[in-house]
Amino acid sequence: MTFLVLACALPQYSNWWPFFMVAFYLLAPLPVLVSRRYGDGTGNTxxxxxxxxxxxxxxxxxxxSLPIVLARAPAMAPVxxxxxxxxxxxxxxxxxLTILGFFLAFDNDDVDYSMW
Incomplete structure (x- = not known):
């Protein structure tokens, strides 16, 4: 999140369009969480x-791709x-990578949490 805030707040950039990436960060794990909830769980596929x-x-x-498209906007005034x-x-x-690590670490249902 620090890099994202820097992309928005540094004086030479001073544009808040990149902060819309937070929506992607919130949406990315939702389909997997929903499928885990409503899947039959009989197999991996x-x-x-x-x-x-x-x-x-x-x-x-x-x-x-969104930041690349925003940076390649018309040459007169890129976004x-x-x-x-x-x-x-x-x-x-x-x-x-942090979201992937979270899913890999907590994906096992066989883990006995009482040993922690």
Missing amino acids: NPCREIALFITACIIVSAF IAWGSAGLVITANIVVF
Whole structure:
């Protein structure tokens, strides 16, 4: 989140458009959480889980492509600077790897939490 705030608040960028990435950060884990709740749980490959992974992949690709599109806006007045786009992409990498780590760490239902 620090990189995202820097992309918005540094004086040479001073544009709050990159802060809309927070919506992608909130939307990315939702399809997997919904599929986990409503899936039948009989195996790793069920249609509900596959569709949720596809939607999640679309959200993640959109989060990486939006700053590039905003930086490549018409040459007269790009919406954000390339430095800001780089900071947003760095923030995307950190946040999405953190979300992935959360799902990998807490995905096992076989873990006995009483040993903690």
